[in-house]
Amino acid sequence: MFDTALTTADLIFLAKGAGMTILVTAISVAIGTALGIAFGVIRVQFGAALTAPLTFVLDIFRSVPLLIQLVLANAFLGMVLKLQLSGFFVACMVLSLYTSAYCAEIVRGGIDAVPATTRRAARSLGVSWGQDMRYIVLPLATRVALPSWIGLALGVMKDSALVYVVQVTELLKSTQILITRLQEPLFLLMIGGAFYFLISFPLARFGGYLEKRWSND
Amino acid sequence: MIEIQNVHKSFGQLEVLKGIDLTVEKGEVVTVIGGSGSGKSTLLTCINGLEPIDSGKILVDGVEVHAKSTNLNKLRQKIGIVFQQWNAFPHLNVLENVTLAPRKVLGMGKAEAEAIAEKQLKHVGLGDKLSTYPSRLSGGQQQRMAIARALAMSPDYMLFDEVTSALDPQLVGEVLETLKMLAEEGMTMICVTHEMAFARDVSNRVAYFHKGIMAEIGAPEQIFGDPQHPETKKFLASVR
Numbered sequence: 033m034f035d036t037a038l039t040t041a042d043l044i045f046l047a048k049g050a051g052m053t054i055l056v057t058a059i060s061v062a063i064g065t066a067l068g069i070a071f072g073v074i075r076v077q078f079g080a081a082l083t084a085p086l087t088f089v090l091d092i093f094r095s096v097p098l099l100i101q102l103v104l105a106n107a108f109l110g111m112v113l114k115l116q117l118s119g120f121f122v123a124c125m126v127l128s129l130y131t132s133a134y135c136a137e138i139v140r141g142g143i144d145a146v147p148a149t150t151r152r153a154a155r156s157l158g159v160s161w162g163q164d165m166r167y168i169v170l171p172l173a174t175r176v177a178l179p180s181w182i183g184l185a186l187g188v189m190k191d192s193a194l195v196y197v198v199q200v201t202e203l204l205k206s207t208q209i210l211i212t213r214l215q216e217p218l219f220l221l222m223i224g225g226a227f228y229f230l231i232s233f234p235l236a237r238f239g240g241y242l243e244k245r246w247s248n249d
Numbered sequence: 250m251i252e253i254q255n256v257h258k259s260f261g262q263l264e265v266l267k268g269i270d271l272t273v274e275k276g277e278v279v280t281v282i283g284g285s286g287s288g289k290s291t292l293l294t295c296i297n298g299l300e301p302i303d304s305g306k307i308l309v310d311g312v313e314v315h316a317k318s319t320n321l322n323k324l325r326q327k328i329g330i331v332f333q334q335w336n337a338f339p340h341l342n343v344l345e346n347v348t349l350a351p352r353k354v355l356g357m358g359k360a361e362a363e364a365i366a367e368k369q370l371k372h373v374g375l376g377d378k379l380s381t382y383p384s385r386l387s388g389g390q391q392q393r394m395a396i397a398r399a400l401a402m403s404p405d406y407m408l409f410d411e412v413t414s415a416l417d418p419q420l421v422g423e424v425l426e427t428l429k430m431l432a433e434e435g436m437t438m439i440c441v442t443h444e445m446a447f448a449r450d451v452s453n454r455v456a457y458f459h460k461g462i463m464a465e466i467g468a469p470e471q472i473f474g475d476p477q478h479p480e481t482k483k484f485l486a487s488v489r
Contacts (some may be wrong), residue, residue: 149332156325158354
């Protein structure tokens with residue numbers, strides 16, 4: 033017969049970890065997306081040559097493993113700059129920049145997919161560059177970019193498991209703490225996995241719903 | 250009045266406009282005919298400042314289009330342009346396509362903009378398609394929507410750039426009828442077209458462009474009945 037030492041209090045402990053995962057992910061995806069839109073628009077608007085330095089920096093965030101970024105950023109901010117920052121702050125900052133680097137590429141691809149003739153038609157009506165961006169280009173680019181962006185957001189949520197290295201106790205870290213105490217690794221990993229699924233599923237479904245709605249336009 | 254004075258324009262090594270002079274009076278309908286690559290369409294995009302020019306001047310009601318001090322967004326409010334590709338905004342329904350510019354550019358309220366849009370859409374025969382998305386419209390309907398979208402800004406001038414060229418043959422008629430109606434209402438229009446019968450029926454003057462030069466301009470009876478320039482004769486013989 034199956035027997036476990038897991039208590040309701042432990043489940044609440046896991047739920048708190050899941051709450052932290054959601055919080056770190058939500059903040060990082062929100063800031064990362066806003067920055068990514070800005071970086072993506074800048075890259076399209078000013079061309080490859082002028083934005084080469086920006087592209088280079090974003091490439092670093094995309095190529096260096098997140099774990100290394102977190103450890104190095106934490107060490108640099110704390111030991112070199114002597115800033116008293118919480119692990120939570122460092123986690124959100126690094127994860128936001130990491131997200132923005134991927135998001136910039138998604139945004140750039142989305143904007144490139146809007147036909148130049150459509151933009152010309154908008155501008156010919158007296159619409160300014162900013163209005164063209166806001167009312168024509170970004171709404172159309174969003175439709176193209178949404179599936180990739182949902183993938184990015186889900187990826188960031190799972191990558192956020194790494195922020196334990198800056199002392200943030202999120203879902204995976206909470207699971208590990210329970211494993212150490214209860215010595216039921218497989219069962220607890222299943223429970224942890226189920227929590228991750230419960231967080232991800234609504235986002236994935238929401239993406240599917242938007243895609244379906246927009247395809248009727 | 251649109252005054253085009255000695256306008257030159259190149260794309261890289263290729264000079265597409267080689268010194269164009271043309272004045273279009275208020276209320277006049279000028280059609281521009283000619284082979285592809287003759288510079289007709291480029292001229293239209295230069296008139297509303299979508300393309301810069303290399304030298305010369307274009308004045309619209311005395312305002313120099315390409316002067317640094319000119320507010321192009323403001324100037325474009327009085328020059329409507331409709332392109333060969335109708336360029337609907339696919340994420341907006343027909344009514345929203347037409348109200349976008351009046352609301353965002355002219356700052357009109359929703360009700361006022363919708364009233365104008367409905368009037369213009371009825372005008373072009375799309376009064377029953379207000380909430381339809383462009384993907385559900387035929388090419389001809391989308392092109393008429395693009396015309397209504399330009400008209401909703403109450404422009405003083407309308408430029409039409411081969412607006413029937415991308416349409417299936419059976420849809421050409423409905424769009425040309427719309428243009429004829431506008432011409433009869435006194436709209437000042439410059440139409441680049443390959444529809445010779447339309448050019449003959451509607452225009453006050455017809456201009457023939459050949460390799461970046463305005464080879465000939467005159468009344469439609471003269472251009473079609475008694476062309477003077479050898480290239481005009483050749484072109485008309487080839488399209489008949």
